[in-house]
Amino acid sequence: MRETLDRIGDKWSVLVIGILSGGPLRFGSLHQRVPGISQRMLTLTLRHLERDGIVSRTAYAEVPPRVEYELTALGESLRGTVYALALWVTDHHDEIEAARCHYDAR
16 A cells, blocks of 8 residues: 555646646646656656556557557546645745744754
8 A cells, every 4th residue: 555655646647637637738748737747757757657557558550650649548547636736835825935934943
């Protein structure tokens, strides 16, 4: 259980799941939409999410090759949870920043 929570609860996975909830994306588009992530970290995150059955990878036999990533049915079941977490962070951002400033001032 802990391994799964570590995987789907890390910051990159949450962002990728949230972004892919809007529909399938190619790697480059996804990379542009995840602020601060390196190509290597995005690749690793997608591989882990694919291994866990959260994301599917579809390669199209075209020139140039095209690969798309999208949420599976299991991944879609996380959409509400990720959205709720993002909403909570947005709603409490000011309080969190104030607590950090108070802590750092000690």
